[in-house]
Amino acid sequence: MKKHLTSSAYLVLVFLFFYIPIAVLIAYSFNEAQYSLLWKGFSLRWYGELFLDTDLWVAVWHSLVLGIMSATIATGIGLLAAVSLYRYRFMGRQLLYGLVFVLILCPDIVMGISLLILFSISKVSLGFVSLLLAHITFCVPFVVITVYGRMVSFDEYIFEAAKDLGANDWIIFRSIILPLLWPAMLAGWLLSFTLSLDDVMISYFVAGPGFEILPLKIYSMVRLGIKPEINALCTVIFVFTLLLVVFSQRLLKKNISHFE
């Protein structure tokens, strides 16, 4: 019993470490006071100021467009890669598999500078296009492992059966793989979307002055110091992330029970 108590206390302690800073941030976003730590009463003032900041809205809009486009394209490419890795034995399969893992492990900063050199040599101007290409690139491996992880639980005979009935690989893809995989695809899409919305490291190198995105905007705001508006902004983003996580976890769970 004593051991049980110690374990529970330990869990609580670590979870407090995870959540207290975020909780404090959220609490202060509702505090009327501008500078002091003291509680000067509940207020939505900072949310109101956020709402009026048009520069911020532009950055939010840019980030959403970028996130949706890069997540969608990355899901497409990642899906094709996962299906190929699962279904075919081809030359370089191990290499492809290894490359996907190296890309996940590769520090963002190295990916950032390598793409910066690529874009500068190939004269791609830094802005929306360079950001889109970079975001797709760092999202693809995450889609591959999410989708591939689900495909492993497939019954292989389903493909044999389809082939015996005369289906070619396009039909198998459309009529069998897509319907079975959509929850994993959606989970991969959501992960990519979140990665794209949160990325600072890579975007920092490949962004241009003409196309401001939310994470870089927040970074420059934070560097200037603490302001209650940032608390409010971070709270909004945190709640948004929370909804995405819960939604995608449900999807994955549903996806697993589907195969059990």
Next chain:
Amino acid sequence: MRTIKIFKGTPMHNGNSFKFFSLSTIWLWLIIFSLIPYALVTLASFLSHDETHLIHLPFSLSHYAELSDPIYIKIFQKSFYLAGLSTLICLVVGYPFAYIIARAKSSFKHLFVLLIIIPFWTSALIRTYSMITILKPKGIVNSLLLWLGVIDKPLPMLFSDTAVVIGLVYNLLPFMILPLLTNIERLDNRLIDAARDLGAGRLTTFRKIIIPLTMPGILSGCILVFLPAMTIFYIPDLLGGSKSILLGNLIQNQFLITQNWPLGSAISIIFMLVLIALLVVYWRSTRKERQDLL
């Protein structure tokens, strides 16, 4: 009948055109946006630069030679030290945590795992910012300590190496816990029982059975924490003082401030070599484990 009709109705592609399409898409993408860029970094590290050109011929090894300057060696050392310390703290804090959760009743487990995944998905920048609120002179930690009477004036925690380590641990702990959790969950309880039956004490069982069997999880957790810890430039930038220049900040400066791309590339290449060495160690140790299981 209906399905057969649909299959017949579609034009007969070569059965492998789908395979060709998928494989060429993924390979083209990875070659253009990963392999070529990495090759370019390697190439750039051997080139020269001047005020008008970011990179140009002739080839030179001067940037690697420049790295032997004590200033750079110190930054490498400090980055290794702070990243290593953060990794160690993550391991020591994360291992028991993952162990308890892996063995929790399954009804709670889903909730616990969700509670770790949420910070994992939350923007690291936002979490770093929340740390500033906690650590600043009038922040919650100092206020609490003052109120408790432990200290009589605020501790200057922010803008120090301590703050950087706290920030790194705070951000990267989920990356340690998740692989450990997956690994510990797969642990075969019978092996632990067997060890205990054969007279091994708690400590011996832990040292000789549990640790070796969870080594892949430990190693992947350490890699997932250590590598970003060396390079996340915004954590030292926001939490560290002006002296807290780590590897990530150094590379960032070479590319965006002093515009010395070849030097920045050379630093990255050295760093990548360290990364590759770590991965080889990881790959070897998991291979050994696989063989032991067979």
